[in-house]
Amino acid sequence: SQKIEQNSEALNIQEGKTATLTCNYTNYSPAYLQWYRQDPGRGPVFLLLIRENEKEKRKERLKVTFDTTLKQSLFHITASQPADSATYLCALAAISSGSARQLTFGSGTQLTVLP
Amino acid sequence: EPEVTQTPSHQVTQMGQEVILRCVPISNHLYFYWYRQILGQKVEFLVSFYNNEISEKSEIFDDQFSVERPDGSNFTLKIRSTKLEDSAMYFCASSVLGPYEQYFGPGTRLTVT
Numbered sequence: 001s002q003k004i005e006q007n008s009e010a011l012n013i014q015e016g017k018t019a020t021l022t023c024n025y026t027n028y029s030p031a032y033l034q035w036y037r038q039d040p041g042r043g044p045v046f047l048l049l050i051r052e053n054e055k056e057k058r059k060e061r062l063k064v065t066f067d068t069t070l071k072q073s074l075f076h077i078t079a080s081q082p083a084d085s086a087t088y089l090c091a092l093a094a095i096s097s098g099s100a101r102q103l104t105f106g107s108g109t110q111l112t113v114l115p
Numbered sequence: 116e117p118e119v120t121q122t123p124s125h126q127v128t129q130m131g132q133e134v135i136l137r138c139v140p141i142s143n144h145l146y147f148y149w150y151r152q153i154l155g156q157k158v159e160f161l162v163s164f165y166n167n168e169i170s171e172k173s174e175i176f177d178d179q180f181s182v183e184r185p186d187g188s189n190f191t192l193k194i195r196s197t198k199l200e201d202s203a204m205y206f207c208a209s210s211v212l213g214p215y216e217q218y219f220g221p222g223t224r225l226t227v228t
Contacts (some may be wrong), residue, residue: 034216041168043119043206043218043219043222049216108157
């Protein structure tokens with residue numbers, strides 16, 4: 001069966017350090033991998049999307065890598081701040097041909113940035 | 116900045132009652148979704164909607180669930196006869212191009228007693 005696993009339910013790091021979150025998947029052939037942020041009691045917020053033919057994507061302090069051989073994505077937040085504290089979700093959609101295919105989420109990694 | 120809105124923010128209902136959760140997606144988006152999140156668990160896909168019909172649905176989305184886009188702006192989720200296990204946060208989402216870069220609403224917390 002298809003599975004998405006995000007390492008460690010919780011990650012604590014010191015302010016200013018780089019946070020690295022991992023997403024592993026099995027039995028998928030994703031064309032895209034996405035990362036979302038979720039704060040308590042709120043809906044997920046889209047952060048970054050990376051395509052299968054892209055190795056790396058950056059947006060401000062965020063960086064995502066995608067290794068389809070390892071079936072893994074790494075999500076980095078550099079110069080982390082307490083405001084980055086949230087749950088980060090990895091999400092996959094299988095290859096689509098014009099239909100609104102479903103997005104499957106991992107269980108998330110709760111990041112706490114300590115001042 | 117445009118955003119997805121959902122009403123009500125909290126709905127309490129008795130088991131066996133019908134509930135309708137409402138969403139207004141972003142106006143130029145073409146794809147609409149419902150997800151649920153049981154407290155402490157992952158966000159789960161329920162259904163996607165495109166071109167006025169259901170595009171995909173999960174195993175959770177059984178005959179008790181239905182969706183509708185009645186007037187070109189609202190997108191609703193109906194649960195015909197609620198069960199205790201339907202208690203969850205329900206999120207509506209919309210996107211321009213398929214299941215990518217989805218914009219989520221703030222959610223409706225459904226409590227079934």
